[in-house]
Amino acid sequence: xxxxxxxxxxxxxxxxxxxxxxxxxxxxxxxxxxxxxxxxxxxxxxxxxxxxxxxxxxxxxxxxxxxxxxxxxxxxxxxxxxxxxxxxxxxxxxxxxxxxxxxxxxxxxxxxxxxxxxxxxxxxxxxxxxxxxxxxxxxxxxxxxxxxxxxxxxxxxxxxxxxxxxxxxxxxxxxxxxxxxxxxxxxxxxxxxxxxxxxxxxxxxxxxxxxxxxxxxxxxxxxxxxxxxxxxxxxxxxxxxxxxxxxxxxxxxxxxxxxxxxxxxxxxxxxxxxxxxxxxxxxxxxxxxxxxxxxxxxxxxxxxxxxxxxxxxxxxxxxxxxxxxxxxxxxxxxxxxxxxxxxxxxxxxxxxxxxxxxxxxxxxxxx
Numbered sequence: 018x019x020x021x022x023x024x025x026x027x028x029x030x031x032x033x034x035x036x037x038x039x040x041x042x043x044x045x046x047x048x049x050x051x052x053x054x055x056x057x058x059x060x061x062x063x064x065x066x067x068x069x070x071x072x073x074x075x076x077x078x079x080x081x082x083x084x085x086x087x088x089x090x091x092x093x094x095x096x097x098x099x100x101x102x103x104x105x106x107x108x109x110x111x112x113x114x115x116x117x118x119x120x121x122x123x124x125x126x127x128x129x130x131x132x133x134x135x136x137x138x139x140x141x142x143x144x145x146x147x148x149x150x151x152x153x154x155x156x157x158x159x160x161x162x163x164x165x166x167x168x169x170x171x172x173x174x175x176x177x178x179x180x181x182x183x184x185x186x187x188x189x190x191x192x193x194x195x196x197x198x199x200x201x202x203x204x205x206x207x208x209x210x211x212x213x214x215x216x217x218x219x220x221x222x223x224x225x226x227x228x229x230x231x232x233x234x235x236x237x238x239x240x241x242x243x244x245x246x247x248x249x250x251x252x253x254x255x256x257x258x259x260x261x262x263x264x265x266x267x268x269x270x271x272x273x274x275x276x277x278x279x280x281x282x283x284x285x286x287x288x289x290x291x292x293x294x295x296x297x298x299x300x301x302x303x304x305x306x307x308x309x310x311x312x313x314x315x316x317x318x319x320x321x322x323x324x325x326x327x328x329x330x331x332x333x334x335x336x337x338x339x340x341x342x343x344x345x346x347x348x349x350x351x352x353x354x355x356x357x358x359x360x361x362x363x364x365x366x367x368x369x370x371x372x373x374x375x376x377x378x379x380x381x382x383x384x
Contacts, residue, residue, distance in 0.1 A: 041325045041326075042276060042277060042278040042279065042284070043278075043279060043283075043284075043321070043323035043324055043325050043326070044076050044078055044278055044279065044280045044323050044359075045078065045321035045323050046077070046078070046079075046167075046168050046321070047075070047076070047077045047080075047086065047163060047164075047165050047167075047168040047170055048075070048076055048077075048170060049073050049074065049075045049076075049161065049163055049170045049172045050074050050075075050076060050278050050361065050363065051073075051074040051363050051365070051371050051373055052071065052072065052073045052074070052161060052172055052174040052371065053071070053072045053074075053220060053243070053370075053371045053372060053373075054069065054070075054071050054174065054176055054177060054220075054369070054370075055069070055070045055071070055072065055220065056069070056219070056220070057177065057218045057219055057220045057368070057369060057370040057371075058177045058178065058179055058216065058217050058218045058219075058368075059121075059176070059177065059178050059179070060152075060178075060179045060217070061121070061178055061179070061180050066121050066122050067121055068118070069118070069119040069121060069176070070116065070117070070118055070119075071090075071116070071117040071119065071159065071161075071174060071176065072115065072116050072117075072243055073088075073115045073116075073161050073163070073172065073174075074115075074243075074361065074363070074373055075088075075115050075163045075170070076278075076280065076359070076361070077165060078280040078281075078321075078322070078323065078355065078359070079355055080165065081357065081359075083115065085165045085166060086115075086163055086164065086165045087112075087163070087164050087165075088112075088113045088114055088115050088161070088162070088163055089111070089113060089160075089161070089162040089164075090108050090111075090113050090117050090159065090160065090161055090162075091108065091159075091160045091162075092104055092107070092108070092157060092158060092159060092160070093158040093159070093160045093173060094158070104157070106120060106122075107119050107120055107121065107157075108120075115163070119176070152179040152180065152214045152216060153179070153180045154177070154178065154179060154180075154216045155177075155178035155179070155180055156175045156176065156177060156178070157175070157176040157178070158173060158174075158175055158176075159173070159174045159175070159176050160172070160173055161173075161174060175369060177218070177368075177369055179214055179216055179217060217267075218267065218268070218366065218368040218369065218370050219266065219267040219370060220366075220370040220371060220372050221264050221265070221266040221273045221364040221365070221366045221370055221371070221372055222242075222264065222265045222266070222364075222372060223240055223242065223262060223263070223264060223275075223362065223364055223372060223373075223374050224236060224240070224263050224264060224265045225240070225262070225263040226240065226247070226260060226261070226262055226263075226362065226374065226376075227260070227261040227262075227263075228249060228258060228259070228260060229258060229259050230259065230261075233249065235247055240374055241374070242372050242373060242374055243372075243373065246359075246375040246376065246377050247374060247375070247376050247377070248376075248377050248378075249376055249377065249378045250378065250379065251378070251379045251380075251381050252349045252378045252379070252380055252381065253349070253380075253381050253383070254313050254349055254350060254351040254352055254380050254381060254382050254383035255287060255312070255313025255348065255349060255350075255351055255383055256287070256348070256349055257285075257286035257287045257346055257347065257348045257349075258286075258346070258347050258348075258349075258378070259286060259344065259345070259346050260277065260344070260345045260346075260347070260362065260376075261343065261344050261345075262275045262343040262344075262345070262362055262364070263343075264343070264364055266366055266370075268366060268367075268368065272366060272367040273364060273365065273366045273367070274343075274364070274365050274366075275343035275345075275362060275363065275364050275365075276362075276363050276365075277345040277347065277360060277361065277362055277363075278360070278361040278363065279323055279347055279358075279359070279360050279361075280322065280323050280357075280358060280359045280360075281316075281322045281323055281349070281350055281353055281356075281358040281359075281380070282314070282322075282323070282324065282347055282348055282349045282350050282358070283314060283323075283324035283325075283326045283347070283348050283350075284324075284326035284345075284346065284347060284348075285326055285346045285347070285348060286346035286347075286348060287313075287348050313348065313349070313350060313351040313383060314348075314350045314351060315350065315351040315352060316350055316351075316352065316353070316354050318354070322350060322353065322354065322355060345362075347360060349378065349380045350380060351382065351383045352380065352382040352383065353380045353382075357377055357379075358377060358378050358379070358380055359375060359376075359377055360375070360376040360377070360378070361373055361374070361375050361376070362374050362376065
């Protein structure tokens, strides 16, 4: 375990940076728009082998099931890295999908682990119980490649760890290398009362999605995040949808951010041409031709159906007037040539945590 602690201390010094995503949120071809580690920070305390899942949200608007996409996972370690025996067994052998189960049994010297029955492995907001010791933070740089023959996307995700300083655990006064059970339990109880280590983090949770100021409200078990999509039903071509998103996190919610991505349509709500001088249309949600004078976009053969845009709905840095509520607008195209229409609400905190919810709509063509 001492070598393990030294190893993660070394990894902290590795060069690298957090992945950056394009400012524009229109998904026009193969894109990786988020990667989630679940739980967001892994505690390697030697008491159990944690179940760690890394999920990439990779989207191809023309290949919903990613049938033509290949996935590759690898650690981004320098060629002269000496402690490869610690990492060789962490990534299972391919072929891979966009979901990776890291096998920490190889690192900790145990046997293979099986995912818990009926459990997605997601860490809850309620912190787990921690050992009463100081922790050393560690990072493992993980590369993810998605390729479909025409486009290749590379992303970097830092897998976050906390490793206890095992030298500070209570030891028996006379028997080297073992721990007195009673002393250990007492120290554990005292340490638990102090709360979680500062470096621990949970993924943010989307708790509520409000559509069009209350026309539809999704919360509780309706929000399944990566497990399934939310169907919003039929939307008229050129009509706008407003989304207000509420979050829960284990840290200051102001530090958490939300962004919307789309495979069809454009950001913002429809604006009456006669009222464009008043700014983006934060109000009504109508919009087809002949309706309030607004017009909608008709996709052409061979061009992307997702459009760029700026303003309400396209920028992750929302104005203070919308905090802590996160508000976004989106306008449907006149018609859809290649479906389905997919929208993604992605929540990120300032500590590397992430979660998302996919939404879908059916566009009724404008006649």
